[in-house]
Structure formats: structure tokens, C-alpha cells
Amino acid sequence: MITVAEARVRATARLRTAARSWAAGLPQPASEVALTFGLKPPSEKSVLSDPAAAEAWAREWSALDSSDDVVVRWALRSWARVGAQRVPESLTVTGADAIARFSGGKGERDWFRLQRRAEIVFERFGHDEAVAVGVRAQGGPLLELDDHTFETALDVIEWLRDNPVSGYRPRQLPIRGIDTKWLGSHRGFVMAFFRALTGAESLGLTEADRLVRVRVLDPALVRSGPLDFAAPPNELATLALRPANVLVFENLESVLAMPARSGTVVIHGAGYAVDALRAVPWVQNSRVIYWGDLDSNGFAILHRLRAGHHNVTSTLMDEKTLIAHRDLWVPEPTPARGEMPTLTTGERQALDRLRSEGNVRLEQERIPWAAALAALDEACAGDA
Known part of the structure; x- marks a missing residue:
């Protein structure tokens, strides 16, 4: 009943x-x-x-x-x-x-607040399907933005629609009522409705190059130049590196902690920035070993890395490692969803297990460093 x-x-x-x-x-x-x-x-x-x-x-x-x-x-x-x-x-x-x-x-209060905000958007921008898609996609911000920020965002969207900004850098926008960092905090909301109003896929702003942090663990791989640096992917692509192994770590602390290692380069994957590595030939020509947080987002990053590279293995991304460190688990705030078809059977089992345990996370840095180095040694030696 x-x-x-x-x-x-x-x-x-x-x-x-x-x-x-x-x-x-x-x-x-x-x-x-x-x-x-x-x-x-x-x-x-x-x-x-x-x-x-x-x-x-x-x-x-x-x-x-x-x-x-x-x-x-x-x-x-x-x-x-x-x-x-x-x-x-x-x-x-x-x-x-x-x-x-x-x-x-x-629930009732949130609905009527969201409904009123949606009505305001339709009144400002018209009630066509593109705007409706924006409302659906940005339901969270529509509900959560305070009144001043919400009204400011609508004003900014209208200003951008009426004033082409191609060639400007984000902090150069001469829009009254916002500071130089405002757009960075609310760009997704602005872009959703700018796209709906103009059909454009970008604001036309000149963006700063995305930098990838790299450490060359074997000085013999380079004739001269720095061993620890950050550069945009197009510049990384010009380097004459020929490592046997490229380690890709999700978290910077693990990158910085790595000791010298023959024939090896370690790269900070920086979350979903692994997509940038597809344009780097010496990464594509090397064996890649990935190590990230043991959580659903870590596996999602692994999936994306593997989708753009023919030879990617993982280490410390298995159910045995997860269970052995149960006392170090924390909740994963925003689990990744969707299918990840490139995962191996063992990786899939670990993902299923952490989800069944309530979407838990074993952070990369929590694994004892000596054990992590031993696992990396084994991974680098395998199929060398």
C-alpha cells in the first residue's frame, strides 16, 4: 500500500x-x-x-x-x-x-523559481526551440544563480549578441557590470544562450594556449633544454623525443614525485586534458601507461585516452587495489556516467565495484608511494 x-x-x-x-x-x-x-x-x-x-x-x-x-x-x-x-x-x-x-x-519552491527564471529567459530571447534547449541544459544555473548574477548574465548575453568580440581576450571584454574574471565563472551559461541566439559555436575570443606539464625522467632523451616544463600541445609535437614509456598521471603531485627513470617521460593528464595528447607524435609512437584516481572519472579519463591511442595500459586501476585500501576511500562527489567500451575486463570490474560500494574514490596520492613505484616498475617492464 x-x-x-x-x-x-x-x-x-x-x-x-x-x-x-x-x-x-x-x-x-x-x-x-x-x-x-x-x-x-x-x-x-x-x-x-x-x-x-x-x-x-x-x-x-x-x-x-x-x-x-x-x-x-x-x-x-x-x-x-x-x-x-x-x-x-x-x-x-x-x-x-x-x-x-x-x-x-x-521541490515545490525550486520548481516555481526555475519556472519563473525560464519565463524570464523566454521573454528576453524568444520562445523558440534553440532557447528551450538552452533552458533545459542550464536548468542548474537557472535555479542556483542569485538574482543579481542572473540578470547580469542575461545582459551579458544580449551584449555579446549585439557586439562582435572576435579577437578579444576574455578579460578584455568592455562590458559594464562584470569584472575581468566574471565570464570565466559563468561561461557555460552564457555560451548556451549565445549559441541559441546566434548559432555560433564559440564567442570568437582569443584563448590562452592550454599548457601540458611534462617531466623528462631520463636526461639521455634530450640533448639540451629543460627536463621539467609546460608547453602547448602544438609545441610538444615538435620535440624530438623517443621515450620507451610515457606515463600519464591524473594528478600533478604524483608527476612531481617521480624519480629518474630510464627511457621515460611523465605527463600531467590534468583530468580530461588527455585529449590534447592525440596531436603529439612522440606520445602516439610510445607505449602509454595511465594511472589516475580509482573512481569513475579516473576510468572515464582512461577511456578517452585509450580512444585516441593504440597502446594504453593502466596500473593500480583494479579491484584488488581498491579493496586493499578500503580505509582510504572517500565519496566521489560527481560520478561519471555513460558507457566506457575501451575498458578491459579487470578495469570494468573495478568500476562496477566502486559504483556498487556507493560511488567511492581512492585518490591516487593515498596509495603508499613505495607500492605505487613498484607497480609502475612492473608496468614499465611488461611487454617492453
């Missing part, structure tokens, strides 16, 4: 997952969405075993304020020993507003 309180929890969960689409009116207007589910009325056996509970449950649904938007459907059950009984069978709540009110609490 689903109680009224349990039904409100279901409505809240549905509101949480669908609010962005409803606010955008995709794929249908918010007034037309509906939530319907059965209330799991008791069987005759259940009524006989606890008639008071069944009666209280039916009374609770009978007391619910019904309207055109909130409809409880009742059915007549004829039982041999209990007789004919009228029981609530299903609930239908129609319209996002009604679902929010039925949910109550924070």
Missing part, C-alpha cells in the same frame, strides 16, 4: 529529474505533463490480517484534497470474506505546477 507521504516522495523524485525539461517545455508544455502510478491496494488476505491498517490507509487517501489536477481513482473490490470494499487504486497528477504542489517543500 502506497501512502500519501510515499506518493509525495515519488512526485518529488519525478520533479527532480524532469524539472529542467518541463521548464523548457520539452518535449511538451509543462501544463500537459502527468504523473500516474498505482497505489498498490491491499489484497483480501492483507485486509483480514490487519483491517485497521487497511482502513487507515483508505481513509488517508479519502481525506486528500482532490481537484481537476489531482485525481485519485477508486475501485470496487468484492471479496468473499470481507465483502465489497471501495479502495483507492491509482493517482494521477496533471501539470508540472500540480506535481510541484503535491510534492511540497523544497
